[in-house]
């Protein structure tokens with residue numbers, strides 16, 4: 207969703223801000239803009255559409271001179287994606303400019319108040335109230351105006367502010383929306399996402415809720431909400447520039463699919479030593495574990511599907527019942543949560559609003575929260591009692607691939623950890639699982655290598671308007687993510703269905719030529735899925751089976767086959783999803799879709 211950047215130093219700000227905005231494009235947006243402070247004037251340039259249009263409009267930033275400024279990519283919430291609604295917004299007197307991520311929940315009330323005082327509004331955005339509040343509260347001290355404004359706002363925000371009274375200074379404020387200060391030499395930055403900073407600096411200060419910063423070329427002063435200066439740790443950004451760039455691949459998605467063996471190794475290596483799982487970041491006492499009655503996994507989108515797939519291993523190895531609940535539903539349902547519940551919140555970005563709300567709900571009912579997160583220092587990582595990072599590195603493509611598989615890997619590692627602590631599995635089974643986890647990076651690589659026919663299969667089926675994905679048990683869990691990948695990047699309606707359930711209604715939709723992707727990687731029930739394949743074929747379906755090379759029964763039934771190497775059943779989803787990511791990728795490519803930035807989607811969904 208929206209992204210913000212800020213720069214102050216001795217170089218021209220506009221080209222640096224435009225570069226930063228390009229790095230944030232992957233998050234999803236529909237307009238972009240910059241405000242440059244030069245002497246006592248602010249130049250604003252903004253446009254609906256892509257950052258490249260803004261680059262053109264500003265001649266690469268050359269027609270916006272000045273050495274400090276702020277920039278924004280907007281994903282429309284309040285008001286359509288028009289030039290006027292694009293950020294930055296200016297105060298009525300033109301002395302303040304503001305960029306904003308998040309939502310000001312009480313904006314209507316503030317707008318009415320400001321209208322009554324004679325302020326004029328030009329856009330439909332909630333953000334314009336912020337910039338006019340700054341003007342209202344400015345009595346010659348920008349810091350005070352910032353504080354008074356913040357005290358009036360309800361909702362979530364990462365805000366960047368410039369004011370003509372303080373040339374060379376940029377302000378940044380945070381409440382429930384990520385904001386990072388980048389510390390350079392003779393120049394400083396802020397951004398809502400480290401990907402916009404890594405080309406310039408690796409030294410970062412992560413702001414917490416209620417904090418704000420006054421940043422000049424020489425220093426970044428951080429204050430709490432009462433205005434008292436506070437000292438914050440400078441963290442080192444470990445993500446490198448190359449992993450956030452395409453590196454010769456046609457799309458980020460393709461690059462990230464092929465990075466999976468490495469990403470999964472990075473998730474496993476620090477935690478699995480031989481057959482011993484260690485989780486240094488996790489302190490679960492024996493007493494706590496003995497008292498556990500339930501594990502509740504909560505998440506959104508693919509992270510939710512990772513939870514659906516991971517539950518089998520956790521349940522089987524720990525003997526603790528696992529419930530998987532969509533974060534957006536959790537608050538409004540009556541999930542039974544108390545201090546005997548361990549909540550696992552799964553999130554690539556660590557910023558998903560619904561997941562954050564679900565964690566708060568879980569905590570308020572007494573649960574402890576373990577977060578499985580990719581982005582270091584993210585809101586969810588901070589909120590949780592414990593965090594296990596997935597170490598997938600930056601994921602730029604909106605459709606997650608390595609984000610999902612590393613989440614699943616960490617869930618598997620956690621299931622083994624529980625198996626050792628309180629488990630109910632035999633030593634023999636435990637050892638087999640540990641060996642399988644050690645082999646995962648190789649098996650993922652094999653699943654990529656053994657399917658050169660995927661582009662051909664994609665060519666055969668890409669023009670169909672719908673696809674079914676069927677499977678049972680762990681296969682069904684993997685099919686959920688397989689179908690989502692197909693939907694989100696190729697725009698083909700794809701429905702995942704438990705294979706045994708088809709005959710209770712949905713089979714009515716199967717007609718001549720209907721593609722059905724049948725996942726058959728669960729040895730215990732593959733035969734049952736085989737009967738469902740026969741049922742759909744009898745009604746004219748074309749079946750693309752996902753299975754092992756030696757599964758003769760399934761191979762004889764399928765029209766096309768996608769292979770995976772043999773793997774322990776509980777862990778099979780993490781392997782079988784990889785060729786399905788490839789299938790979705792090639793179908794989307796055949797259909798000429800914008801693979802890395804699918805329409806209407808955002809990488810990080812920070813609204814509920």
Ligand code: G6P
Nearest residue numbers: 506507508509553554555558808
């Ligand atoms: C968005 C993304 C999905 C992602 C979901 C949850 O919808 O497009 O790919 O699975 O949010 O995001 P999270 O960052 O919490 O994993």
